[in-house]
Amino acid sequence: MSVTVRIPTQLRTLTGGAGELALEGTSVGEVLKALDAAHPGMADRLFDEAGGLRRFVNVFVDEEDVRFLSGLETPLSEGQTVSIVPAVAGG
Amino acid sequence: MDYVTGLRCRECARAYPAEALHVCDFCFGPLEVVYDYERLRAELSREQIAAGPHTIWRYAPLLPVADPVPIDLGAGFTPLVRADRLAAELGLGELWIKNDTVNPSGSFKDRVVSVALTKARQLGFKVAACASTGNLANSVAAHAARAGMVSVVFIPHDLETAKVVTTAVYGGHVVAVEGTYDDVNRLCAELASDRPDWAFVNVNVRTYYAEGSKTLAFEVAEQLGWQAPDHVVVPVASGSQLTKVAKGFAELHQVGLLDEEPHVRVSGAQAEGCAPVARAFLDGADAIRPVRPATIAKSLAIGNPADGWYALQAVRRSGGALAAVSDDEIVEGIKLLARTEGIFAETAGGVTIATLARLAAQGVVRADERVVAYVTGHGLKTVEALAGTVGPSATIAPTLEAFASAVELESGLGHRS
Numbered sequence: 001m002s003v004t005v006r007i008p009t010q011l012r013t014l015t016g017g018a019g020e021l022a023l024e025g026t027s028v029g030e031v032l033k034a035l036d037a038a039h040p041g042m043a044d045r046l047f048d049e050a051g052g053l054r055r056f057v058n059v060f061v062d063e064e065d066v067r068f069l070s071g072l073e074t075p076l077s078e079g080q081t082v083s084i085v086p087a088v089a090g091g
Numbered sequence: 092m093d094y095v096t097g098l099r100c101r102e103c104a105r106a107y108p109a110e111a112l113h114v115c116d117f118c119f120g121p122l123e124v125v126y127d128y129e130r131l132r133a134e135l136s137r138e139q140i141a142a143g144p145h146t147i148w149r150y151a152p153l154l155p156v157a158d159p160v161p162i163d164l165g166a167g168f169t170p171l172v173r174a175d176r177l178a179a180e181l182g183l184g185e186l187w188i189k190n191d192t193v194n195p196s197g198s199f200k201d202r203v204v205s206v207a208l209t210k211a212r213q214l215g216f217k218v219a220a221c222a223s224t225g226n227l228a229n230s231v232a233a234h235a236a237r238a239g240m241v242s243v244v245f246i247p248h249d250l251e252t253a254k255v256v257t258t259a260v261y262g263g264h265v266v267a268v269e270g271t272y273d274d275v276n277r278l279c280a281e282l283a284s285d286r287p288d289w290a291f292v293n294v295n296v297r298t299y300y301a302e303g304s305k306t307l308a309f310e311v312a313e314q315l316g317w318q319a320p321d322h323v324v325v326p327v328a329s330g331s332q333l334t335k336v337a338k339g340f341a342e343l344h345q346v347g348l349l350d351e352e353p354h355v356r357v358s359g360a361q362a363e364g365c366a367p368v369a370r371a372f373l374d375g376a377d378a379i380r381p382v383r384p385a386t387i388a389k390s391l392a393i394g395n396p397a398d399g400w401y402a403l404q405a406v407r408r409s410g411g412a413l414a415a416v417s418d419d420e421i422v423e424g425i426k427l428l429a430r431t432e433g434i435f436a437e438t439a440g441g442v443t444i445a446t447l448a449r450l451a452a453q454g455v456v457r458a459d460e461r462v463v464a465y466v467t468g469h470g471l472k473t474v475e476a477l478a479g480t481v482g483p484s485a486t487i488a489p490t491l492e493a494f495a496s497a498v499e500l501e502s503g504l505g506h507r508s
Binding site for chain 1: 102113114115116117118119120121270273274277280281283284285287378380381383395397400
């Protein structure tokens, strides 16, 4: 299952500057593992010691925050977009 | 010459230079400005501050940018009003209202924007942008106009009419996004990656922006004769303001401007329809679960608060509390403040006053404390919230008879004799 993963500026040093990647996986967790396999160092930045997403890392599937879905277990279908977005201050 | 030595990650303490950076490359933690407190302690005096302008810039050494001519509409140094009539209604003793409704664009956001855009200009940015629930949009559009910068502000499409008009009038770009503030926020976070030459005040300039809120603490302490209050009540949206108010009091002591170490209890106010931080507090939880906002307090409608965790820590550490109030209580809070003190607040101010009333009734805010409630936006921005709840006492023919039969004042006030 191929999905598009959008990478924020802060992580593009690990992707050689790429802001969008095509990766395989059937869940958000699997795709993020595939991201780490392709670009080592990603997992350290995205996950805390317990293996959950770090407090200030937001992950979206299309328009939806995965914390409203099933977190890292959220299933993916072909062609969906997974976006990694840092938290923003108030407005 | 400023006192900034660099930036540092709040989570993992990695150091960064004082540039347009807001997130740690390693752990995504927010970056904080680091000051040379030793030098501040040696060089900064109450007299020097008292001789400064009647704006936030009187505290320039404690702000993250030095500029002899900042981008300034006169933000800050707003009245601290003793509120005896409101205190009597709530069973409190010494109560003060920090009336931040009177800022140039009608909210505390002028403090953070003046700082953010002055720093952005120094860093070479020509475009000022933001994601906003309304008040920030007003302020960015106004300050950008003053500075001759291009502005692009992003707002949710369902904002109050007044907040749209009072942004668009400044002539910048106003983009209404079909979604909630959290959707707008996320769009801007992604846009900031694609438009590195735009200063998004609450994204890539956030580190500097947030520091402006410390002046809410500085002013209160100075206005109380260089003393900290015992308890403050602060509205919570992203949690940044509350966190910085707490930091502001601590910093004044750190640089020697407060003689005694302050022990300010910090309490937070949220609306029931968007209370992720209050919910975590009441549940005793550590993680803040995002929510989908549904409240009339649109300026506080941030379902996924970036600094929520820090606000929660600041409240817990200080022995304060958080509460969440209903839309009806918010309207009552607006009316109570207006009726007792002559101050007309927007919905966020209604949240603050209603929370103050709740915490006073629960005995959390006490009559033996010196209390300050922060009222941070003007009521004219959100008049829709009061629709149908206030209006003329009577509509009459222009005759004495019609008036006499329609209006009855309290006894002794009604008639000339």
